[in-house]
Amino acid sequence: MSTPKTLYDKIWNDHLVSENEDGTSIIYIDRHLVHEVTSPQAFEGLKIANRSVRKPNFTLATADHNIPTTNRDEGISDPESKLQVDTLEENCKEHGITFLSMSDKRQGIVHIIGPEQGFTQPGMTIVCGDSHTSTHGAFGALAWGIGTSEVEHVLATQTLVQTKAKNMQINIQGELPLGVTAKDIVLKIIQTIGTAGGTGYVIEYTGDAIKSLTMEGRMTVCNMSIEAGARAGLISPDEKTIEYLKGRPFSPAENEYQSASDYWLSLATDEGAAYDKTVNIDASDIIPQVTWGTSPEDVVSIDGLVPNPEDESDETKKKSMIRALEYMGLVPNTPLKEVKVDKVFIGSCTNGRIEDLRAASKIAKDRKVADHVNAIIVPGSGLVKQQAEEEGLDKIFIESGFEWREPGCSMCLAMNADKLKPQERCASTSNRNFEGRQGRGGRTHLMSPAMAAAAAINGKLSDCREI
Amino acid sequence: MEKFKKIESNAIPLPMVNVDTDMIIPKQFLKTIKRTGLGKNLFYELRYDEKDAPIDSFVLNQDKYKDSQILITGKNFGCGSSREHAPWSILDYGIKCIIASSFADIFYNNCFKNGILPIKLDESEVTKLQKAAENSLSFTIDLENQKISYFDKNINHEVSFELDKAKKTSLLEGLDDIGLTLAKVNHISDFENKQKSTTPWLYSQQIK
Numbered sequence: 001m002s003t004p005k006t007l008y009d010k011i012w013n014d015h016l017v018s019e020n021e022d023g024t025s026i027i028y029i030d031r032h033l034v035h036e037v038t039s040p041q042a043f044e045g046l047k048i049a050n051r052s053v054r055k056p057n058f059t060l061a062t063a064d065h066n067i068p069t070t071n072r073d074e075g076i077s078d079p080e081s082k083l084q085v086d087t088l089e090e091n092c093k094e095h096g097i098t099f100l101s102m103s104d105k106r107q108g109i110v111h112i113i114g115p116e117q118g119f120t121q122p123g124m125t126i127v128c129g130d131s132h133t134s135t136h137g138a139f140g141a142l143a144w145g146i147g148t149s150e151v152e153h154v155l156a157t158q159t160l161v162q163t164k165a166k167n168m169q170i171n172i173q174g175e176l177p178l179g180v181t182a183k184d185i186v187l188k189i190i191q192t193i194g195t196a197g198g199t200g201y202v203i204e205y206t207g208d209a210i211k212s213l214t215m216e217g218r219m220t221v222c223n224m225s226i227e228a229g230a231r232a233g234l235i236s237p238d239e240k241t242i243e244y245l246k247g248r249p250f251s252p253a254e255n256e257y258q259s260a261s262d263y264w265l266s267l268a269t270d271e272g273a274a275y276d277k278t279v280n281i282d283a284s285d286i287i288p289q290v291t292w293g294t295s296p297e298d299v300v301s302i303d304g305l306v307p308n309p310e311d312e313s314d315e316t317k318k319k320s321m322i323r324a325l326e327y328m329g330l331v332p333n334t335p336l337k338e339v340k341v342d343k344v345f346i347g348s349c350t351n352g353r354i355e356d357l358r359a360a361s362k363i364a365k366d367r368k369v370a371d372h373v374n375a376i377i378v379p380g381s382g383l384v385k386q387q388a389e390e391e392g393l394d395k396i397f398i399e400s401g402f403e404w405r406e407p408g409c410s411m412c413l414a415m416n417a418d419k420l421k422p423q424e425r426c427a428s429t430s431n432r433n434f435e436g437r438q439g440r441g442g443r444t445h446l447m448s449p450a451m452a453a454a455a456a457i458n459g460k461l462s463d464c465r466e467i
Numbered sequence: 468m469e470k471f472k473k474i475e476s477n478a479i480p481l482p483m484v485n486v487d488t489d490m491i492i493p494k495q496f497l498k499t500i501k502r503t504g505l506g507k508n509l510f511y512e513l514r515y516d517e518k519d520a521p522i523d524s525f526v527l528n529q530d531k532y533k534d535s536q537i538l539i540t541g542k543n544f545g546c547g548s549s550r551e552h553a554p555w556s557i558l559d560y561g562i563k564c565i566i567a568s569s570f571a572d573i574f575y576n577n578c579f580k581n582g583i584l585p586i587k588l589d590e591s592e593v594t595k596l597q598k599a600a601e602n603s604l605s606f607t608i609d610l611e612n613q614k615i616s617y618f619d620k621n622i623n624h625e626v627s628f629e630l631d632k633a634k635k636t637s638l639l640e641g642l643d644d645i646g647l648t649l650a651k652v653n654h655i656s657d658f659e660n661k662q663k664s665t666t667p668w669l670y671s672q673q674i675k
Contacts, residue, residue: 230572
């Protein structure tokens with residue numbers, strides 16, 4: 001009998017093209033997602049070297065980072081943003097790559113539209129010039145973010161030269177309490193292992209609490225693997241995965257679906273397979289989480305206090321805590337629930353899917369956004385927006401005082417016009433609370449969609465379970 | 468890519484942990500379609516105030532570090548996004564070697580694609596080098612022999628570092644990764660043919 005293998009081992013082995021003399025391996029890439037910000041220099045590189053795209057039909061492109069979420073009819077007013085988006089469109093045309101433009105209703109954040117279109121499938125290797133490519137791991141696809149040089153490498157060769165990572169298992173046992181979501185799980189994980197905890201590993205998320213998540217929830221968890229330092233996160237494909245992908249535009253056709261499904265299910269980690277590291281977390285201990293600082297590991301429970309640097313014995317950590325608190329404008333030992341917010345952002349590849357909007361709408365329904373708060377909802381894709389409108393969620397949001405926007409990355413990274421002003425405080429469903437991430441001097445608190453909606457209603461950080 | 472040569476330079480001390488890619492190069496500079504010209508905006512928000520005036524206290528604005536080719540910094544450097552604009556801005560500024568106790572994976576990998584040498588050392592060793600950098604001592608980075616050396620009070624200090632062999636060769640020879648892979652294009656075609664029979668659905672669904 002062969003050695004028991006993990007899900008990661010199996011996908012790796014199934015994509016091994018050849019092993020180089022120096023210990024690296026050439027790994028085949030099944031699907032490549034491309035967006036406007038990290039691709040222009042890659043296409044330019046191809047042109048300079050007179051190389052072509054090996055598999056245009058394994059490649060899908062869209063504009064998401066740099067596009068407006070209002071007044072789409074007027075096009076892109078920022079000339080630099082416009083040039084970048086136009087450049088992508090031209091490059092796609094030249095190389096025969098499908099491009100979902102701003103006017104296509106399927107357009108959206110790459111990591112939302114991949115799964116939505118069935119472009120993402122279990123057992124695949126998927127890359128994109130964006131660190132949140134880890135999202136697709138929710139389907140049991142080995143998916144990771146790459147730089148522009150590697151984007152060029154994949155365009156030219158449909159492969160990457162890689163060194164195999166180590167296996168980490170994060171096991172979330174037990175049942176999640178009511179009102180606690182996938183976002184709370186992943187924030188808890190990052191708090192537990194730290195932002196460098198997963199460096200050098202591919203994380204496989206296991207356990208009852210993970211299995212019980214919807215595909216949307218699983219995507220939220222895998223999305224933030226990178227904030228835990230891991231390039232990729234994985235969840236074993238199961239019946240939910242098979243059901244989700246059935247009938248999607250790029251999913252396997254009906255006559256091939258059974259054999260595809262059989263293959264997908266065969267990828268699960270074998271009994272007795274060894275992980276290099278295992279972390280156990282009890283789901284029943286998790287309550288809604290928020291970040292207080294400027295690193296995604298700066299996490300506390302909503303019923304907690306702003307931490308005190310004086311309690312930290314490590315000097316370097318203490319210094320960075322003091323810096324973070326100063327930047328965030330927070331006083332140690334303040335109850336989180338007393339922290340007022342100015343803005344609320346619900347969206348991003350972490351939490352811009354239909355389930356996220358439903359969760360936020362439940363809180364928003366028949367309530368009003370606090371007078372001093374500006375709250376925006378940015379659906380992750382045109383299809384998420386359409387679905388939400390069919391369900392009447394847009395009306396609920398608009399009636400309670402939220403703005404209902406067009407799809408894109410928006411205020412998650414604030415490359416377009418959606419950004420915080422200096423010292424503005426934002427309850428955000430995105431993935432990074434770095435200094436300046438949502439606008440210079442802006443102060444970000446990461447949380448789940450229900451928690452962000454609750455903050456919008458109460459005008460301060462709040463426990464969504466108490467609304 | 469240019470071949471990596473021996474570096475002799477003083478080093479910029481930046482004793483901060485978790486320096487993220489937004490700090491290295493903020494999003495407003497990602498709208499470019501070129502690889503060059505990003506150096507003037509490296510560490511933009513730490514380096515310039517809200518009126519775009521240089522902040523004197525920030526290390527990159529100090530004259531003595533103007534021509535430094537080495538950066539010595541804290542753990543988990545380069546965490547966050549996959550943007551290659553981060554190493555591009557570092558290289559465009561003139562920095563060719565970064566020393567830290569750890570790096571984020573994607574950033575680390577991106578460095579080698581651009582001829583930058585990231586060196587991982589124990590935290591205690593990094594702290595010593597930080598001190599030497601603060602005193603503006605001159606360092607020699609010798610990739611061939613995997614050694615960092617500097618003179619302090621007439622004593623020569625030498626620190627060895629580990630590096631993956633493939634990455635070392637790639638830097639020293641300035642290799643074209645894509646060219647190397649394309650030399651094995653037959654392996655890629657063979658793989659595709661095999662995959663077509665084992666997982667045919669990957670080939671039957673065309674993207675329209």
